[in-house]
Amino acid sequence: xxxxxxxxxxxxxxxxxxxxxxxxxxxxxxxxxxxxxxxxxxxxxxxxxxxxxxxxxxxxxxxxxxxxxxxxxxxxxxxxxxxxxxxxxxxxxxxxxxxxxxxxxxxxxxxxxxxxxxxxxxxxxxxxxxxxxxxxxxxxxxxxxxxxxxxxxxxxxxxxxxxxxxxxxxxxxxxxxxxxxxxxxxxxxxxxxxxxxxxxxxxxxxxxxxxxxxxxxxxxxxxxxxxxxxxxxxxxxxxxxxxxxxxxxxxxxxxxxxxxxxxxxxxxxxxxxxxxxxxxxxxxxxxxxxxxxxxxxxxxxxxxxxxx
Numbered sequence: 001x002x003x004x005x006x007x008x009x010x011x012x013x014x015x016x017x018x019x020x021x022x023x024x025x026x027x028x029x030x031x032x033x034x035x036x037x038x039x040x041x042x043x044x045x046x047x048x049x050x051x052x053x054x055x056x057x058x059x060x061x062x063x064x065x066x067x068x069x070x071x072x073x074x075x076x077x078x079x080x081x082x083x084x085x086x087x088x089x090x091x092x093x094x095x096x097x098x099x100x101x102x103x104x105x106x107x108x109x110x111x112x113x114x115x116x117x118x119x120x121x122x123x124x125x126x127x128x129x130x131x132x133x134x135x136x137x138x139x140x141x142x143x144x145x146x147x148x149x150x151x152x153x154x155x156x157x158x159x160x161x162x163x164x165x166x167x168x169x170x171x172x173x174x175x176x177x178x179x180x181x182x183x184x185x186x187x188x189x190x191x192x193x194x195x196x197x198x199x200x201x202x203x204x205x206x207x208x209x210x211x212x213x214x215x216x217x218x219x220x221x222x223x224x225x226x227x228x229x230x231x232x233x234x235x236x237x238x239x240x241x242x243x244x245x246x247x248x249x250x251x252x253x254x255x256x257x258x259x260x261x262x263x264x265x266x267x268x269x270x271x272x273x274x275x276x277x278x279x280x281x282x283x284x285x286x287x288x289x290x291x292x293x294x295x296x297x298x299x300x301x302x303x304x305x306x307x308x
Contacts, residue, residue, distance in 0.1 A: 001306075002087075002091070002182060002184055003184050003306050005022065005185075006188065007022070007099070008100075009189055010266075011102055011201065011264060012265070013191070017052055017291065021055065022302070029061040033064075033100060035103040035106060036233055037101075038074050038079075040069055040070060041070045042220070044212060045208070045233075063086035063089075063090075070220055070225055079109065080117060104271035104272055105271070119175070122169065129164060137157055137164065144167035145167075187280060187283060189285070190286075193288065217230065220237075221241070235261055240253065
């Protein structure tokens, strides 16, 4: 058995705090599932909250944070490689592992263990497929051998394009599937009332400005990271860069960023619901509950599943 406790939820839901409390209780180590916290020097904008990994003066070990330089690229396939290395290391110490984060695609890649994430993007093919509607994309997909399209997701144009891309690659190239341990997961999701989520987002955003969010982005620009690269890293870096380039006032920056983070949290929840439709069982808990109640609820579910 390869047990894995997963704690997911939208931004500002208290995932890290809960993961640390539970990890401390079961002597576990945490693996981060966040697509931006891998980058060094991008602390405030990505919400690393590294101080939360210490509980009652004891540091809870964590992995996949600060493992890449700012400005580098990182993707789901790199995450999978890094995850399985970290997981093997933790399990090799006879310790439990807790996967915690809000990047649904990363978490889903472990649960589904899709081997095709390593297949590269074909920009030329994507350009050819651009503009085709769902019915036409589905027709194109049927021109490939069924064994190459058996796992295709037909629900959206984006997923159909990726399915065609994969089938096209497999038809022209040899592909060796990487063998990874089959994970036996317990998935905990944090959610709550929309209004309380908005309040937490606003409070956290104001704290980030007080902690030096603008100065952090300014430092990254001074280090030579191009503005367009920073913009690629998401909302905080996009809007603060625009502010530093005098494209936004401070008031506009705060308002636009607050709205963007709210929209991002909504997209995260949409992805998690999609995971459920794909067969992932998520045990939802109310993020507005007291921290101790949440911790005990997770520990109870953990004991029921793994008996540890």
